[in-house]
Amino acid sequence: MSAVLEGRAEGPTLRQRLAARGIDGATLLVLPCVALILGLFIYPFLYGLMLSFEPKDGSLFGNYARFFGDPFLYGTIFKTLRLAFPVTLLNLLIAIPIAFRVRLMRRQRLLTTLLVLPITLGTVLVAEGMLFYFGPQGWFNRALMAAGLLSTPISVLNGYWGVFISLVLTGFPFTFLLTLSYVTGIDPSLENAAATLGAGPAARFREVFLPLLIPGLAITFCLSFVQAYSVLPSAVLVGDPAGATRVISIAAYQAAFEEYDYSMASAIAMIMGAVQLLVVVAVLGCRSLFYRGPAAGAKG
Amino acid sequence: MTVGATTFKQLHLQGVRREFDAFTALKGLDLTIERGEFIALLGPSGCGKTTALNCIAGLLPVSGGRIMLDDRRVDVLRPEERGFGMVFQNYALFPHMTVRKNIGFGLRMRGVPKPELEKRVDAALAAVRLESQAEKLPGQLSGGQQQRVAIARAIVVEPPLVLMDEPLSNLDAKLRLEMRQEIRRIHQSLGSTTIYVTHDQEEALSLADRIVVLRDGAIRQVGTPAELYALPAHLDVADFMGFRNRVNGELVGMEGEDALLNIEGTVIRGRMRAASASKAAVAAIRPDDLEPTGTDSGIPVRVEAVEYRGRGFHGVGVTASGTELHFASPYPLQRGAAVRLGADAGRVLVFGDAR
Amino acid sequence: MQKSIMSRLWVFAVWAVIGLFLINLMGLIASVVTSSFGTRWLGTWLPAGFTTRWYFAAWDEFQLGDVLWVTFQAVGAVVLLSGLLGVPAAYALARREFPAKRAVMLLLLLPLLVPPITYGIPLATVLYKAGLGGTLTGVILANLVPTVPFVVLVMIPFIEQIDPRTEAAARVFGANIFQMFVHVLVPMLMPGVLAALLLVLVRTIGMFELTFLVSGPGSQTLVVALYYAVFASGVRAVQSIDAMAVIYMVTTLVWLIVALRFVNPTQIVGRGKRPAA
Ligand SMILES: Nc1ncnc2c1ncn2[C@@H]1O[C@H](COP(=O)(O)OP(=O)(O)OP(=O)(O)O)[C@@H](O)[C@H]1O
Numbered sequence A: 001m002s003a004v005l006e007g008r009a010e011g012p013t014l015r016q017r018l019a020a021r022g023i024d025g026a027t028l029l030v031l032p033c034v035a036l037i038l039g040l041f042i043y044p045f046l047y048g049l050m051l052s053f054e055p056k057d058g059s060l061f062g063n064y065a066r067f068f069g070d071p072f073l074y075g076t077i078f079k080t081l082r083l084a085f086p087v088t089l090l091n092l093l094i095a096i097p098i099a100f101r102v103r104l105m106r107r108q109r110l111l112t113t114l115l116v117l118p119i120t121l122g123t124v125l126v127a128e129g130m131l132f133y134f135g136p137q138g139w140f141n142r143a144l145m146a147a148g149l150l151s152t153p154i155s156v157l158n159g160y161w162g163v164f165i166s167l168v169l170t171g172f173p174f175t176f177l178l179t180l181s182y183v184t185g186i187d188p189s190l191e192n193a194a195a196t197l198g199a200g201p202a203a204r205f206r207e208v209f210l211p212l213l214i215p216g217l218a219i220t221f222c223l224s225f226v227q228a229y230s231v232l233p234s235a236v237l238v239g240d241p242a243g244a245t246r247v248i249s250i251a252a253y254q255a256a257f258e259e260y261d262y263s264m265a266s267a268i269a270m271i272m273g274a275v276q277l278l279v280v281v282a283v284l285g286c287r288s289l290f291y292r293g294p295a296a297g298a299k300g
Numbered sequence B: 001m002t003v004g005a006t007t008f009k010q011l012h013l014q015g016v017r018r019e020f021d022a023f024t025a026l027k028g029l030d031l032t033i034e035r036g037e038f039i040a041l042l043g044p045s046g047c048g049k050t051t052a053l054n055c056i057a058g059l060l061p062v063s064g065g066r067i068m069l070d071d072r073r074v075d076v077l078r079p080e081e082r083g084f085g086m087v088f089q090n091y092a093l094f095p096h097m098t099v100r101k102n103i104g105f106g107l108r109m110r111g112v113p114k115p116e117l118e119k120r121v122d123a124a125l126a127a128v129r130l131e132s133q134a135e136k137l138p139g140q141l142s143g144g145q146q147q148r149v150a151i152a153r154a155i156v157v158e159p160p161l162v163l164m165d166e167p168l169s170n171l172d173a174k175l176r177l178e179m180r181q182e183i184r185r186i187h188q189s190l191g192s193t194t195i196y197v198t199h200d201q202e203e204a205l206s207l208a209d210r211i212v213v214l215r216d217g218a219i220r221q222v223g224t225p226a227e228l229y230a231l232p233a234h235l236d237v238a239d240f241m242g243f244r245n246r247v248n249g250e251l252v253g254m255e256g257e258d259a260l261l262n263i264e265g266t267v268i269r270g271r272m273r274a275a276s277a278s279k280a281a282v283a284a285i286r287p288d289d290l291e292p293t294g295t296d297s298g299i300p301v302r303v304e305a306v307e308y309r310g311r312g313f314h315g316v317g318v319t320a321s322g323t324e325l326h327f328a329s330p331y332p333l334q335r336g337a338a339v340r341l342g343a344d345a346g347r348v349l350v351f352g353d354a355r
Numbered sequence C: 001m002q003k004s005i006m007s008r009l010w011v012f013a014v015w016a017v018i019g020l021f022l023i024n025l026m027g028l029i030a031s032v033v034t035s036s037f038g039t040r041w042l043g044t045w046l047p048a049g050f051t052t053r054w055y056f057a058a059w060d061e062f063q064l065g066d067v068l069w070v071t072f073q074a075v076g077a078v079v080l081l082s083g084l085l086g087v088p089a090a091y092a093l094a095r096r097e098f099p100a101k102r103a104v105m106l107l108l109l110l111p112l113l114v115p116p117i118t119y120g121i122p123l124a125t126v127l128y129k130a131g132l133g134g135t136l137t138g139v140i141l142a143n144l145v146p147t148v149p150f151v152v153l154v155m156i157p158f159i160e161q162i163d164p165r166t167e168a169a170a171r172v173f174g175a176n177i178f179q180m181f182v183h184v185l186v187p188m189l190m191p192g193v194l195a196a197l198l199l200v201l202v203r204t205i206g207m208f209e210l211t212f213l214v215s216g217p218g219s220q221t222l223v224v225a226l227y228y229a230v231f232a233s234g235v236r237a238v239q240s241i242d243a244m245a246v247i248y249m250v251t252t253l254v255w256l257i258v259a260l261r262f263v264n265p266t267q268i269v270g271r272g273k274r275p276a277a
């Protein structure tokens, strides 16, 4: 109060000027949160970046040279992308039609809960369950053989497809949840309007839903991609951690906790982050070509 | 794409019903609409106007009954196959398309070639006076401008049947009058059939060829504006048509067409509109028709308030039993004065209790 | 309404995918549960007999009592701190326009857009340097990095949909920012806060990577202990690992179901407006 009373006729007080720019007591509430991220995310990241330029051999780019010189190391990037990209895309492509179906249902809750269930399981439990379920004596192979679809058990474990399935199982719920919330956020009267103007189901999807969904789907893709990209537990447990599913996080983990070369581990982490950010920037860049705004039918 | 008629002679609603779980929103509508007619669907909020419109448009499946265009059944068609135009209560403009794209949407869906499409969109933009806003997104328009885009989007495809759900509810008074004329003009120039939902009786009276009054999901009365205005068939309709005074009385006899009604000891004459099983009845009178008689006949009231209304005075009186009566007076009256009020027999409507 | 063959086929295909997903998921879960209650299970549809002894075995072998207590402490602290830090920040971001707002939003998005392993490794290095590596405090701090931004981003739309005039009214009637928060905002935000925090809870129980990188022998949460058990399987009976997995599953499942009672899952991101239309 006093600051206001002291305000002279010449002009507004400092507090008023700050408030006019949107800075007042309430704005300061972001500070603790920002401090936390700066301290626990940005600082370690920068620290890791510095550390990565101080390799054991003393040269500035020693770690990076080693990484990109060794196919066993740089190959992990492609192995990771070869898993993360198809998995994310598949999850998104399944999630969209299911979300459109669930949107029309009256009692969505039970189905949604079931579909979201694997979120609680986590990667470790899914991997553990897969060892049983997809194993040579597991129910999956038994059922297919009993139905006469298989003569000998197929093995999906300990290789690319084991990790692929585990990533679909654990990643789908998250992708689905995000997609569903974007799909239900679209005002249903827009679809009605398009229908009365002569647009069939396909045209309605193409002309109305898709353009409105693209921004949300781009974000969903990025967030799901992050999940699929750091596949450590399933790559180790149901994959082939020395071969086909030697993903980049395994390389980073081994450098840090098996070779105790934190400098190299940081370098790999930086490369990992850079690749990931590249993908995100590319996807979000595409998004900005589209309409971004409320998905409701303007104000009403 | 369009299987529904590009033109038709009559639209029939035959016992159209719609239920939401246990709640019946439409209780069997029967109505025949001629081609080229302008029909106003009038009724209080929640009476089922939007539901009826959605059923006709195909946005809601009917729970029973049929909708026919001449002898073709349309209630089995999907909305995009009916080829009707619709203006939504909340506009439902596509937020990611410019005004021009929004208006051209229906034409694009019908595969109209580009040059013709542009020409027709320009004409529609001109009709709703939005030429200067063509490249904006709906989010950048005012409420009234959005409403006009919604109208243009519906009419640009020149649909045989245009459905409008309170298209003028968000406009200011002046624009509303202008748009009203515009809608009427467009209706006539297209030769289309229009079903227009509103809860504004003045709008319905001025626009429509026929008015359909809906109440609690059922049709109360269908008629020309003049019929409804002069002779509402039902107390609810009378209420909507400005019969503000409703007085309870007792039927004491008939004289030809006229009913004699005893109101607090005074007998007045009125037209019998709905039969009565008992002697109880209600008289409905417009304030403009009720005037001080200046004689010993008429209902005695004590004047509570008088307002100047330009052409005369508007008074509020209270009868001995406490019923409020609104009346018109050519001369000023003192508050507290005792006067007697009366009206022409033709202007008093008597409704029995057999609803 | 008649439907074309194509649209029928399409609906069938969608349901088939849903069914396939659910059947395999249920089979997977049921495998683990069955195994954890089974005696001997080799090459048959079902185990030879049923028993509960693996649960007692797992409890002792993996010191589940301690692990659960550590998990409880870590998760509780993370939930509490994310709420205290995240909700006020979300309020400021939802209600005020200030110069650095876009930068702050980007800063908060980054931890969600970068895989935990990526920042987990340098973060673990820093925490070990600071003497926090392997401690419960370290585990809590590391887990706050993704959860606080998560709370902020979930809460912003919740706050935006509350009419600012209610707050203005409170201010006009003499409440200061703090009082307004306690008496007006918090009660209105409660459903949103609960939802966000329950999701943080589920996420933190399941957060493997960060905890794995930062925790030491005395600060392992359930999911990390489970990973080690599976990774080093062969040492212990498979069934007791399964019993542990079931215990883990039940702990998170309970919270997820509680969470879904409070929130419609579709409202987690958007505002999920559905006009009656
Ligand atoms: N989806 C629905 N589920 C249940 N009841 C509904 C649904 N839609 C409408 N109703 C009910 O049906 C009745 C008619 O609704 P409708 O929207 O047709 O009213 P309206 O005449 O258009 O009113 P207004 O003038 O306020 O727009 C209302 O009582 C409403 O509560």
Ligand SMILES: [Mg+2]
Pocket: B049, B050, B051, B089, B165
């Ligand atoms: Mg309506």
